[in-house]
Amino acid sequence: MIIEVRDLWKDFGEGPVVRGLSFTVEAGEVHGLLGPNGAGKTTTVKCVVGLLRPDRGAIRVAGREVPDDWTYKELLGYLPENPSLPEYLTVGEFLLLMGRLKGLEPREARDRAEEVAALFGVEAHWERLIHDLSKGTRQRVAFAAAVINSPKILVLDEPFNGLDPEAQRVAKVLMRETAKAGGAVLVSTHLLDSVERLCDRATILSSGRAVASGTISEILRRAGLDEGSTLEEAFINIVRGSRGRTG
Amino acid sequence: MIRLLLSAKVKQYFGHVRRSPRSVFSLVTFYLLWTFVVGALALFLRFLGSSALGGVSGALEVLSLVTVTSMLGIGAFLGTRGGVTAFPYEVEFVLTSPVRPHVFLLSDLAFQVMLLSLYSVPSSLVAISVLTYPRHLAYLPTAALTYLTAILMAAMTSHLLGVSRAVVGERASRAMGWAVMGLVVLPVVLLAAGIDSPPWMAYHPVQALALLLAGDASRLPVVSLYLALLVAAYAVLSRARFYTAVSPLLMTVLMEPPRRMPRYLRIPGVLSASIGLVGRGGLWWTMYALHLTRISREGSLWTGAMVLAFLTLVNSAIPRLTGFGSFPRLAELSMVAMYTPLLPALLAINWNVSERRNTWYISVTGDALRSYVGTLSLSYLTVTVVFSGLLYALISLGAEEVPFLLVDSLLLFAMSSFGSLLSVAISVSSRVATSPLSLGSLLYVLFPMLGSALLSLPVVVVRVLYPAPDVVSPVLLAGLCVYVVSASALLWRVVTSSGPRYLREFQEP
C-alpha cells in the first residue's frame, strides 16, 4: 500500500467538503479520482501531498504520516490543478531549481532537467521566460517539473488540462511506466475515456464521500451495467443515485 | 451602468473583508491608527514649526505643498503604469462586453477618487485641524474642497496618461508621464534645494493648489482654469478606443511584467549569474538567488527604490522651509532612516500579491521552506542596505565631511535589518494585502516602519543626543552594534522558525 487515506474529513468553515473518505493506492497501480465539480477531489489531493491539514483522519504515504513526517516528499511528484509558476524565471531555470529542491546534485539536476524538457517537448523554450508561454506549454513545464526526480509516487490533479494530444500521450505513458516500476499514481480527471484505458482502479467521489470504488468493471457492475457499457454511463448513474439518496 | 460597474469594483476590492468579521475589525483598527499617526506627526510638526522661523502658517504651507505634490505625483505615477485601475476580471469580462469606453472610464474615475479620498482625506483633515487649531473651523471647508479637487485632478491625470497610450503609443505616453511627474515635483525640488521660487511659480498648478489649500483664496481662478483644461481634455480623450491599452493595474502597480522590463534594468551580469548558480550552490544559496532574481526581474526593486527616493526628496523639503537650517543633516539622515523600511515593505506587498501563490512548489519538496523564508529576509536586507546606503551617500555628497559616518551607517543597517525581518514576518503570517492599493497594504507598510523605528531607538537616541562624533566612545558604539546584531538574530530565529508553518498549509487566495 503506497497511499492510504482513512476516514478523511476537511471543512473550510462552511460545512465539511470531504466527509469520511477512505481509499488506498497499491504499488503498481494507477488510481483514478473521479467525481462531479466541487466533489472534493482537489481538496483530497492537497491533503495527500501535505498542502492541507486534514481535520480528522489519517493519511499515510509510503508508510509515513502526512503531513508531519515530511520525508515522503522526496518520493513525490505533484502537479496541481492550476499550477502557479514563477513567471520571472526561464523554463531552464525553473526546471533546474526544481531538481535542486528535490535534492538532486547539481550535475544530476541539469541532466534530468534537460531530459524531462526533451520528454515534454519544451527544450526549444529553455531560454524563455515562463511569463511568455502559452497555457499548454506551461502545463508541460509544470508536468516536467513534477517528474524531474523520477518520483515513485505521482499525484496529478487534472493533468491533461490544456495539453495537446501528443503531450497527453507522453503523460499517459509516463503514468503507466511509473506504475510498472512499482510506483503509484493518483490522478484526478474528468476524462473518463482515458480513465478506462489508463487506470487500474478508480474511486468516484460525490459530496466528499466515496460512492463507488474498485476496478473499472467493478464500478460498472456497481452501477448495474454490463461489461460493454462505458464508464461515462456508470459515472452518471452512480452520481445521480447518490444525489437521490442524500437529497 | 456606471453604478453597476462601480459596485462590482468595490466588492472586488473589499472582497477579502467579506470573508470574516475579524478582518473588518483589523482593517478599521489600522485605518484609525493611520489617522492617528498622521495627526501625531502634525502635532510634532506644529511644535517644531512654531519654534522655528516659518511658524505655524509656514508649516501648514509646506504640509499642503507636500500633500498636493504626493497626490498629483501618485496620479502621474499611476498614469505611467496604465492609469486605469482595472481588475483582471474587468479586463476579461467587462472590456469584452458591449460597455462604452467612457462609461467604463467614468466608473473607474469614481473608484479612484473614492479610494484616494478614503485613504487621505480624513487623515489630512486631522493634520490640518491640528495645525490650525483653534482656527480650524475656518480652514476645514476650503481645505476639504481643495483636497477633493486635488484628488480629482490626480485621478484624471492618471486616466489621461493611461488613455493616451492608445493614441500616442506606450513609450510616448510613459515619457509624458515622467515629464508630468517632473513638473509636479518641481516646486518641492526647488524648495529642497533651497532655491527661491520665481514669481511665476505661483501659477504652477501644484503651487497654486497648495496655496489654496493653505487658505490663500487668490489662487482660485488659476486652479479653476487648470481643472477646466483637464476636464476638457478628459472629455475629448475618453471617447478614444483605449481598451487594448488597459492592463490589470491594481495588481501590478508596483511591478513590471518580466517581459516588459527594459533590458538595461535587468542588472545584466550579477543577477543572471547568480541564478545561473542555482545549479551549483547549496539550498540556501539557491533560494537567495531565486529571491534576488525575482525582485530584480519583476521590477518591484525599481519601483520601491523610486518611491523611497521620491519620499526622501519630498521630505527633505520640510526642514528647509520650516527653518531648521541649524541641523538639516540630521533631518536628512532621519528621513533616509525613517523611510528605509518602506523598501522591504513594498517588496513584501509584491511578494504577497504575486509570489505567495508560487510557494506550493517549495512546500511540496522536502524541507526547503525554512531556507525559503530565511533567504527572503536576507534578500530584502541586501536590497535595502544597498539602496539606503546609496541614498545616504547621495545626500552626503553635498556635505564637506560626514562626521557621524559610523553611527549613521549603524542606524541605516539597523533600520534595514529590522525592517526586512518585520516585513517578512507580517507578509508571511497574514494575507491582507491582496493588491498593492488595498487597505491591508497599509498594515504591511506601517508595521515594519513603526516596528523598526522602535527597535532602533537606542541608536537613534545616541545619534540625536550626542553633539559631536568624538563624544561617542568606541565602547558605546560596540555596545550598539552588539544590540543591533543580537536583536536581529533573535527576530531572525522567530521568523525562520514560525514563518514556514504559515506557508506549509498552503491555500489558494
Ligand SMILES: Nc1ncnc2c1ncn2[C@@H]1O[C@H](COP(=O)(O)OP(=O)(O)OP(=O)(O)O)[C@@H](O)[C@H]1O
Ligand atoms: N479554500 C477554500 N475555502 C472554502 N471552500 C473551499 C476551498 N477550497 C475548496 N472549497 C470548497 O470545497 C468543495 C470541494 O472543492 P474541490 O476543489 O475539492 O472540488 P473538485 O472535486 O476538485 O472540483 P472540480 O472538479 O471543479 O475541480 C467545493 O464546494 C469548494 O467550494
Ligand SMILES: [Mg+2]
Ligand atoms: Mg478540482
